[in-house]
Amino acid sequence: MPTPSNAVRADRPTLTIGVLTKNEAHRIENCLRSAAFADQVVVVDSGSTDDTVAIARRLGAEVHLYPDWQGFAVQRTRLLAHATGDYLFYLDADEVVTPALQAEIEAAVRSNERAVWQIEWSVVAYGRELKHFLSQSRLDRMFRRDMIERFDGVVHEHAVLRDGGQPLPRHAFKAKLLHYSRETVRGSLEKLTQYSMLGAAKRAAAGKRGGVLRGMASAFAIFLRLYVFRLGFMGGGPGFLFCFFIALECFFRYAALYYDRDSLSQSVGR
Numbered sequence: 001m002p003t004p005s006n007a008v009r010a011d012r013p014t015l016t017i018g019v020l021t022k023n024e025a026h027r028i029e030n031c032l033r034s035a036a037f038a039d040q041v042v043v044v045d046s047g048s049t050d051d052t053v054a055i056a057r058r059l060g061a062e063v064h065l066y067p068d069w070q071g072f073a074v075q076r077t078r079l080l081a082h083a084t085g086d087y088l089f090y091l092d093a094d095e096v097v098t099p100a101l102q103a104e105i106e107a108a109v110r111s112n113e114r115a116v117w118q119i120e121w122s123v124v125a126y127g128r129e130l131k132h133f134l135s136q137s138r139l140d141r142m143f144r145r146d147m148i149e150r151f152d153g154v155v156h157e158h159a160v161l162r163d164g165g166q167p168l169p170r171h172a173f174k175a176k177l178l179h180y181s182r183e184t185v186r187g188s189l190e191k192l193t194q195y196s197m198l199g200a201a202k203r204a205a206a207g208k209r210g211g212v213l214r215g216m217a218s219a220f221a222i223f224l225r226l227y228v229f230r231l232g233f234m235g236g237g238p239g240f241l242f243c244f245f246i247a248l249e250c251f252f253r254y255a256a257l258y259y260d261r262d263s264l265s266q267s268v269g270r
Helices: 004-011 028-034 052-058 072-082 099-111 185-205 212-229 232-259 261-266
Strands: 015-021 040-045 062-065 087-092 116-119 121-125 139-144 148-152 158-161 170-172 177-182
Touching (some): 015 028, 028 040, 040 052, 040 072, 052 062, 062 072, 072 087, 121 232, 177 185, 185 232, 212 232, 232 261
Parallel strands (some): 015 087, 040 062, 116 170, 121 177
Antiparallel strands (some): 148 158
């Protein structure tokens, strides 16, 4: 017989938090501890060779191994199959839910509304939170589980929703999600290669053209927008590095789109 507390839990909507991982041993603990308030925490691992899986299991997460990497969208769709909560919140391994955001998520789940909830990031770069940096965009992160059909996209994947032909309401959480985007210069250089090539492959599939001048124009525009208009300059050295590396990704994305076009279909691997 369930205890009274279990009976109460059964009567209310439930929440699953899902996390994708690969070699995240250095930061997965902070991520999962911040997600511990959920009814279910699911980790889909893409073939970690470090202690990521052991740490996740020690912290009580339900871990599923899918080392045959086919892209972020495929992994998120696989995670969906293991989720049991009425609501599903996707959390990346380099993100942390703050207490203020936790309270908003729990209130949204209690509402039992059929809607999509969006988050904004508060970026932490090179050991410093860029508190004045204006978030680039809102990202869809929480859904009623039965609304999601699958995920699509090579990079910056998106949910394909069962909306019945009617636009679903979208709500934005006020509290921001901490995003430990770039912790070291070395890690940023490694991410530069990965995301430049993924972005180039995505644009090649869409029939877009690249080149050095196109890359320079894109890089300059994004750096100006992030560093000046979105107040990256107020973050000092970390703010400059954060904006500069994103600009470099833009440049090399279009350079690779031109010079590496024939091999870009091989670049979707992780």
